Amino acid sequence: MGENLETNPDSKGRFKIVSTYSQNQLKNTDFFTLYLASAISGQEVNFAKDIEIRDIEFDEHELDMKSQNIVSFKMIPNMDxxxxxxxxxxxxxxxEVMNVMTMSLSITDKDKLEKYNYCINxxxxxGGELKLKFNYNNTTNINKIMKFNxxxxxxxxxxxxRFYIKDNEGNILLSTVMGKNDxxxxxxxxxxxxxxxxxxxxExxxxxxxxxSSESIADIESWDLKSIKINNEELLLVDRIxxxxxxxxxxxxxxxxxxxNKYIISVVHLGCLPYLLNMVSFLMKTSNKKKNNEVEQKLKNDDVTLTFEKYIFSSYPTDIYKVIKTMFYSTNKPLEKIINYVLNDKGEKAIGKIHIDLSEKYSSYWHNKIQDVDIKIYICEEELCKINELNTLQQEKKYVQAIPLMENFQHRSFVSKENLAFAYCLNKDFDKSIELCKIVIxxxxxSVCHFTKGLALVLKGELDKAYISYMYGLHLIDKSIWYPHIKDNLLNEIQKNGTEKGDMVKRILENIExxxxxxxxxxxxRCFCGSDRKFKDCHEKKLLETIKNDLF
Structure with missing residues (x-):
């Protein structure tokens, strides 16, 4: 019985090694198995029995060793x-009967992480060594912790x-002996x-x-369990904790x-902090005070979840992961400093993305309010390529070509729904443009969507409605934002679509000027309707009333 291993005949040197073993030898000691074991582990392997080397050629020098046996042969893997x-x-x-321990890693089991109780690094x-550190930080269950201990x-x-490490599908990733460790x-x-x-x-x-706290731990370590049991002080001590x-x-x-591929490369339980994170202080304020108050009130409720998203620019996601991990263990108020670090990370081209997810608050036997804070760092090269392409198209004002990308990202903060509505209008998808304008308004x-809606209505031939839309925009929006763009857009699109410049269109252009x-x-x-009242007391009120009653 034996194994042969030959090199590529096109390489500089070629050799053929034959190994044999007798029936009373251990299995899996053939040359090829040992060769693979050496390559994987990075360890040297010494052979001293039944090794024959034939037809050796290195660097064009031939050695005739067909008649010779090698007594000792050392294989040293060259690995970086x-x-x-x-x-x-x-x-x-x-x-415990077979004295075997098996670790099953979560690896890609992203939807069932709650069933994994322990953490491993x-x-x-x-030098090719694998070092392990593990703890029970991902559980507070007494039985699970006792099992770990x-x-x-x-x-x-x-x-x-025997010590096995398996993935979540039961495949063996590592099999080794775990010796005594004091x-x-x-x-x-x-x-x-x-x-x-x-x-x-x-109880x-x-x-x-x-x-x-460390003070409470020191207190608990000083307890005399026998005395506590005799005096029935258990509940008293639990209350004291x-x-x-x-x-x-x-x-x-x-x-x-x-x-x-939705693959979780790494996940770590960073720890627990004795307070709830107040995200209100980190959120960007809108100009609408009423809306600010509504957002703050919602965040104070226990049944609200929140996802904070930010693109990262300065470092690759794997490096950000290491930075945040170090920051958490080396600073006071680590969550606040981590969020400030993320907010202040700015640049022109994103190279990753980060989410901070806050769960609904819940309670336990020991604590009144608990909140899960998940920091998710994404490697998302495909998404970032699309975002960079979208930014380029928008900068070059190629809005129609950008429609598929804008639709793909329309629920993200960096995509302007106003631009998408305008793109629909340019693409002659007038109904879609008008509906999106209504949502934005x-x-x-x-919003400048009053003008986009007016433009779409002109091109549809609904001129009376178009006039009202334009007048809303002219009364509500500062001229530095819209002039001369809305005039140029109206004239260009009328010409491209072959629309007549009738009296109503002329009236709109006159009002723009x-x-x-x-x-x-x-x-x-004074309101454009001729009521002799100011616009804010007339059609602006009607507009707000229509929006409030969802009749817009």
């Missing part, structure tokens, strides 16, 4: 390792005969005392607190995600 680091969640199973060094204790006492022993007196009190308490307590806990807690996780009744000459605010001028 790129240091890398991955965070993810995992579950573990321990077979895998770090690959330049049991694993650590077995590891410290005798190690594991440093892994769990000596957490705080946790043992806490569990001892919970087990004897008359059913299934979780530990999320945030607990509750009194010292923060009632409001933020649970912070961070994700690094490839958006194109409902949200901002001083008239309002351009005026220096005062059009809202204070």
């Amino acid at each position: 390792y790129k240091p890398s680091e991955i965070d993810t969640f995992f579950n573990l199973e321990i077979d 895998l770090r690959f060094t330049e 049991r694993m650590m204790n077995i590891w410290s006492i005798k190690g594991f005969r 440093e892994s022993k769990n000596e957490n007196i705080y946790f043992d005392n806490l569990i001892g009190v919970f087990k004897n308490s008359r 059913v307590i299934e979780s530990i607190p999320l945030c607990i 509750k009194e010292k806990l923060s009632q409001n807690v933020s649970i912070v996780r961070m994700f690094l995600i490839n958006q194109e 409902k949200d901002n009744y001083k 008239l309002f351009n000459i005026r220096n005062t605010n059009g809202r204070h001028k």
